[in-house]
Amino acid sequence: MYQYTPFDQEFVKLRAEQFRDQLERWQAGTLPEDDFRPLRLQNGWYVQRYAPMLRVAVPYGEIASAQIRALARVAREYDEPEAEVFKAAMEGQGLLGTTFLPKNCAHFTTRTNVQFNWIPLAKAADVMDLLASVNLHGIQTSGNCIRNTTTDALAGIAVDEIVDPRPYAEILRQWTTLHPEFAFLPRKFKIAISGAAEDRAATGWHDVGLHLVKNEAGEVGFKVFVGGGMGRTPVVGTLIREFLPWNQIMNYIEAIVRVYNEHGRRDNKYKARIKILVKSEGQQYIDDVEEEYRQIVEIDGGPHTVPQAELDRVKACFADPQLPALAPLSEAEIEQSLLSHAAAQPAFARWLSRNVHPHRNPQLRAVTLSFKRPGQAPGDASADQLDALAALMDRYSAGEARVTHDQNVLLPWVPVSELFALWQEARALGLASANVQLLTDMIACPGGDFCALANARSLPIAEAITQRYQDLDELDDIGPIDLHISGCINSCGHHHSGHIGILGVDKDGKEWYQVTLGGSDGSSLSGASVAGKVIGPSFSAAEVPDVIEAVLATYRDQRVSGERFQDTVRRLGLDLFKEAGKAARHPAPAEAEATA
Template sequence: MYQYTAFDTQFVKQRAAQFRDQLTRWQTGKLSEDDFRPLRLQNGWYVQRYAPMLRVAVPYGEIASRQLRVLAQIAREYDEPEAAVFKAAMEGQGKLGTTFLPTHCAHFTTRTNVQFNWIPLSKSADVMDLLASVNMHGIQTSGNCIRNTTTDALAGIAVDEIVDPRPYAELIRQWSTLHPEFAFLPRKFKIAITGAKDDRAATGWHDVGLHLVKNDAGEIGFKVFVGGGMGRTPVIGTVIREFLPWNQIMNYIEAIVRVYNEHGRRDNKYKARIKILVKSEGQQYIDDVEAEYRQILEIDGGPHTIPQAEFDRVAACFVAPKLADIADVAPEALQAQLDAQATGHVMFGRWLQRNVHPHQNPQLRAVTLSFKRPGQSPGDATSDQ
């Protein structure tokens, strides 16, 4: 996974310190609720019916064991409502008043974020400091900005992968974080990227969907979709570029978002997503993006063209780890042992069939662990788990 540099680490810690200052000024009345709201939102702090909710970013789904331990610590030490809040929440459920409201747990979302539902705002700065200690944060997990970039859960190991999407996702993350022009878009903006033949990243449902492809000459580029989305107006994204050279992707996304920022609706949040603009403008939107892209290249000089050296620096973080020598057992013998176990234990056989997937390294397998357990909401995991 990507290794934070000294600059990256300092950036996250400074952001946490900035949030602590904002929180203190709000608590002392020096910052109004209206002024504080967008600041906390762009650090991942919502205020819902009964309690705040924190959304922590896990860019393109990669997380380290040390980070999981800190998430467990936050769940254990901070994710618990005050007695009065818990009582109000229970009473508010009416007939479901006896339903257990999960505490001391984290919720893993479909867009590779982690959410906590019972942390009081008074402790929010302490939590942000704890996250920053392992290079985690909630930057742009909320608000009308470019959100967490997602990709295939099997990125880097899928057998049908054409190009590893993770280095590109990381470069987009760095480019979009605190982008000064796109901090207050008409509505939230989500990007997904895949490098596999099977689109497990569901790119067609995103504001921008990116497919890594190779042309006839073997050159790497992107097939670009725009204007996908779910919700009350489900739309599959429109292809606006069949092939874009890989090093131009951020210049092109800048053109896409810039046109949306200028023409997207701001009078009705239900019609403010880019899918509405693309649907209403059609070819005109595509023409505007191409014109903006040409200006970025010809007049601005393509400021976000990715240098090969920078790509190589980031890509070096995603090489396959060196593994210890595996016992000298023939693959056929190992498979026979598995088959025997699966035949003798029906549940294990089902698990092998449904949860174990091929890996690019034929000596390894990818395993899916489910968050669906009896008595728990799908996606929840307790601090112990």
Template sequence: MYQYTAFDKQFVQQRARQFRDQLGRWQAGLLSEDDFRPLRLQNGWYVQRYAPMLRVAVPYGEIASRQLRMLARIARDYDEPQADVYQAAMQGQGKLGTLFLPKNCAHFTTRTNVQFNWIALADSAEVMDLLASVDMHGIQTSGNCIRNTTTDALAGVAVDEVVDPRPYAEILRQWSTLHPEFAFLPRKFKIAVSGASDDRAATGWHDIGLHLVRNGAGEIGFKVLVGGGMGRTPLIATVIRGFLPWQQIMNYIEAIVRVYNARGRRDNKYKARIKILVKAEGQQYIDDVEEEFRQIVEIDGGPHTISQAEFDRVAACFVAPVLATQPEADPAVLQARLSALAAEHPAFGRWLRRNVHAHRNPQLRAVTLSFKRPGQAPGDASSAQLLALADLVDQYSAGEARVTHEQNILLPWVPASRLFALWQQARSLGLASANVQLLTDMIACPGGDFCALANARSLPIAEAITQRYQDLDELEDIGPIDLHISGCINSCGHHHSGHIGILGVDKDGQEWYQVTLGGSDGSDASGPASAGRVIGPSFSAAEVPDVIEAVLHTYRALREHGEGFQSTVRRAGLEPFKQAAKSARHQDALAMA
């Protein structure tokens, strides 16, 4: 993991002190609400449906056990709503309120950040000081700026990795933090970096997607994509450079964002993302970026060219850690032991197949701990779970974990000889569900239960589907499926890229849901990045689980030997699934009658 320097620590601590002063002036009436709003947003503080929401930055997903413990402390001591507000919120949600309005917990997001939903603004300065004490903050987690750069959760350990993307992601983080020219862009701006042959970072869906590649001479560079994004106009990014030498990546991004900053629309927030500019201008935009890049390099002298010395300084933080327990040296012996344990404990064997990932070091494994289970919103972790997680990270993964795009936690440095012990402990904590990449390993935004922008609730839909599909044998028979749920068109739940997507919509003041099929994040298992297509009309909340069941039943009836969901949808087309959804809705109507 990157280690904060004395300058880094001083910077974050000073920012926390600055925010304390801003908060105090606002509380004293010396700063108006309009003046204070951009200041709190620049530190990750939103005001949501019922209470403030804090988004804490976890750059490219890497998080230390000591940071998890601090998040647990904040969840326990500060994520506590005012009694009258919480009671009113629960009454508004009916009998399900206590389930979908959790408190004293943190929420893992698809951008590998962490959110809290109930911290009072009066406590916000104290929380920022606590975060700074463990090298954390909320800088650039909101607002119209360059947001948290993300990458593959398996970065640095994946067997198909071409180049480790983490040093580059860290350099980009440092470059973009409080960049004076890009603090007020037309809209928020997101960058993802992939260093593996399988694009697990969903780069095609980002404002800028970067693929680390090697050319014929073995030199490292980037394939650069621009103009991806979800929301009201889902678009896949366009490749604008096939190979850019790695030393020039910041100069080139400077050119990309500079052209966008100058010409991106500011009169309409729905048309302000860079994807709209790229779509409208096409080759002209690419030509202008190239010209801006030429001027930055030739006239300005390439001020952001990465030197080998600076890269080496940052890369030195990303070496494999020294493990407290020496792993078993003989891979064959290891595999024999694991096979014997799997035969003796079938649940462990299922977990090995589903949650344990190959590692570039054959003596190690990467392990996903699932935060998807009945009675808990996808990606939520209580303060007690966070503390227990920190202990697991210390015991089994050299003090390091990763927040994943799928809202789980990955342990990247687990000795294969300790997998059984880890499974036993994780199982006792309810974190060993063998459902990774299966239907119930779904992505869901907080939706209308928390977010003021949402048209509908996401979490009750997620819970209803989770409850219906608890048979792991059935889930395995269905096979890998990405189910993504968003409470509104902003697509925080990435419904566009789901094999099955569910979108909450407003219909005459009521909650309804559109269902899409065939979306992809662009990973090998999903096929090229693509947006799902809508099947049928909108469905009521009560109808959605039956519609999903009908879709899956149709898939199982139509699939050919060894064929996955995506392949079946592409081969058979949408029509049989539309008819299945329509039939399910008709049956629901008859049952109600």
């Protein structure tokens, strides 16, 4: 993973000191609330439904065990609301005695960040100092800026990788952090980079999606997509450049953002995203970007052209970790070793097939630890679990991990010889559920339990579905499915890209849920990026698990041999699934009495 330089460390330290000064002036009444608000947002601090929320940046998902331990300490010592505030929140949602509003807990997000939901703002500066001590911060996690750049969780180790995207992501992170034009955009702005044959970074759903490619001459460059995004208007990004030389990426992104900055709808936040501009202007936007880029290069001299020496310097910061000496094993020996354990432990065999991934080094594997379990929100990790995770990282993955887009954690450097021991320990900790890419490996935003923007609660829906589908044989029979849940139209749970999407909506002050089918994030599991389509009217919270069950039953009845859910939906269309959802609705009280 990237090794922070002395400059990086000093920058993060000074930002924490600056925030402490801003917080103290606000507390003293000398810094007005309107002035403090953008400053706290620039450091990752929101004010949510019941308490402040801190979002910690984990650039392209890479994180060290020392950083995980610092997050555990934040969870244990600071993510602790006042008793009366917590009780009022629980009573207000009818949650006394449940686990849907956990404290002393971290939450892994779809943008590979980490959130805390109960830290009092009075303790914010202490938390930022603690985070800075391990090179963590909240920069680029909130506000109308270029947000945390994301990439593939298998970056640098994937067997289908064309070019490692991490050095380019790091160059963009450093540049966008300090670029004044990117600090106050019309709205937030998200970039994702894929460097592999398979797009595992959902680039089509980003304001800028970048695919690293090589041309016929073997030269490295980017395929550039612009204008993707979810929210009220789901749009898949538009291809505007087939091949951009790698060293021009900052000049070109500056052109993209300048045109957006000039023409973005600052008068209406719902129409201020770049996707709206690209959709409305079409070719004119592309032409404007190309002209701006021409001027940057030809008139300004291409001030942000990346020198080869700078790329080499940043690449050197991603040196592979020092691993213990591994006995060289042939593929046959590796296979035999795994088969012997798998034959004795069918649960281990299932875990190997679901949670263990190929590695560019045949002596190693990448392993997904599942943070999806009954009684705990998807992506949540308690302080104790974080400490246990750090120990696993040190013991089995050279002290490194990656937070994934799917709200899990991936260990990227696991020796094949250690897989069985890792599985045993992870299983004892409840982190070895063999459900990766299956129904219960769902994405869910915090929803109405925390977020002031949410129309409905996401977590009880996630829990109800999780409880209903605990039979791994049944999950395997259903096969790979992306289930995504959002508590409002802002789509933090990425419901648009789910094979099955669930969206919380407000109807007359009550919580209801729309169900969508056929969405895709662009991966090989899903196919080309596309937004799902709504089936039927909205459903009550109590009806949603029955509707999902009816949809899945229809799929299992109608599929042909070897056909995945997504393929069946595309082949059949939505009508059969709409009818199944409609039949699963609960009768109204008067109707129930009439049919009794």
